[in-house]
Amino acid sequence: MVTYYHLGNYKKVIDYSDSIRSDRYIKTLLKTTPSADFWWEVYAALAQIKLGNTAIGLNLLGKLNVSLLKKEINQEVSHVLSEYFESKGEYKESLKHFKLYQAYKDSSNVIIQKGVVFEAEQKYSVAQKEVAIKDLETKNLQSQATMNKLLGLAILAILVAIILFLNNKRQQARRQIERQQLVDELTGMEKEMELDRIRLKTENEEAIISQRKIISKNMHDEVSGDWLAVQYHIADLKDKVKSEEALHALTDIEEDVREGYINAREFMHRLNETSSKEQYSTFSLLENLSLRFGPGSNLQIHTEVDKELEKKVTGSQNEELYKVVREAVTNCLKHSGATRVDIALYGKDHSVVIDIKDNGRGLSAKPGTGLGMTTMRERIEGLGGVLEVNFSGQGAHIHGSFPKAA
Incomplete structure (x- = not known):
């Protein structure tokens, strides 16, 4: 209806108002409700005035309480009445x-301006809220991304730690297997040397026994007869000699011959005896270690030996020195984790020197307190010497010396 009014279709406005007024429900409301609530009547009255039906329009407006209407309707009423009274020449009424x-118009403009300002403020507030929400969403996304990165790094760190742990375990197991293989190899080498030593000992003893038996037999066959012949000649001379002095001299000679005969028989019996004493060669051991654990082996053993010293070392010294070297190498294989061992055996002044170094991890216990180290020290001290043992992060160092045989 308002649209028709502003388009200038006043007849349509009046018809629309009549159709509303004819409704039964609206008729009831017209009797009980102030007519100001029925704004369409105002537009119908203004349409009558616009169409020239001034009396009808003014009469209809007179029945309405215009002050209760909305400002935009009052503004339009004042405008139409101002134009109407101006056309009638009633300028005073028209001016009023x-x-x-104008007052309604200014008020409407203020309201509109306030509405515009309020709308702008609302839009600004909404925009600020949207920016705050976007900032919060961005921060949340960044925080989530950071958490995801941290979680990913933590998972990666755990995986790396597990891989390193498993790799370390595998390496430890492999090193343990390699060490055991080296120990087994050293044990096998010692067994081979032991068998060689037994074989050589047996061969030497058999040869010695054979030679002794030959010598004993020859002495029995030849020397024993000669000793008996001498005894018979002395007895014959005693029967023929008349001088007491000569008789005593022959008696003394006879006793010496008898004693020499007895000693000769005992010597022949000793030649038939066998020796069971073991023979050890430290020099052969060092040579075998250098060959067996050379380049390409997980443990490399380098030896430096004074060959001339072999002639100046007694059997007991050789045996004790052999056992010291064997114990040191075994300890290195089992405990130090070394990859290189250097062994030097040489003479210095009037002493025999043994020097053993490795590049292992050393020991956490007090140096020289283990059973193996104690045994090695006792062996060197038993030869009248001194053994020093030192451990560090760079490996073990065993240095011993004892006097050469006179």
Whole structure:
């Protein structure tokens, strides 16, 4: 209806108002409700005035409480009445309504401006809230991304730690297997040397026994007869000699011959005896270690030996020195984790020197307190010497010396 009014279709406005007024329900409301609530009547009255039906329009407006209407409707009423009274030449009345029109218009503009400002403020507030929400969403996304990165790094660190742990375990197991293989190899080498030593000992003893038996037999066959012949000649001379002095001299000679005969028989019996004493060669051991654990082996043993010293070392010294070297190498294989061992055996002044170094991890216990180290020290001290043992992060160092045989 308002649209028709502003388009200038006043007849349509009047028809629309009549159709509303004819409704039964609206008729009931017209009797019980103030007519100001029925704004369409105002537009119908203004349409009558616009169409020239001034009396009808003014009569209809007179029945309405215009002050209760909305400002935009009052503004339009004042405008139409101002134009109407101006056309009639009633300028004073026209001016009054024009002022009302302007007042309503200014008020409407203020309201509109306030509405615009309020709308702008609302839009600004909404925009700020949207920016704050976007900032919060961005921060949340960044925080989530950071958490995801940290979680990913933590998972990666755990995986790396597990891989390193498993790799370390595998390496430890492999090193343990390699060490055991080296120990087994050293044990096998010692067994081979032991068998060689037994074989050589047996061969030497068999040869010695054979030679002794030959010598004993020859002495029995030849020397024993000669000793008996001498005894018979002395007995014959005693029967023929008349001088007491000569008789005593022959008796002394006879006793010496008898004693020499007895000693000769005992010597022949000793030649038939066998020796069971073991023979050890430290020099052969060092040579075999250098060959067996050379380049390409997980443990490399380098030896430096004074060959001339072999002639100056007694059997007991050789045996004790052999056992010291064997114990040191075994300890290195089992405990130090070394990859290189250097062994030097040489003479210095009037002493025999043994020097053993490895590049292992050393020991955490007090140096020289283990059973193996104690045994090695006792062996060197038993030869009248001194053994020093030192451990560090760079490996073990065993240095011993004892006097050469006179």
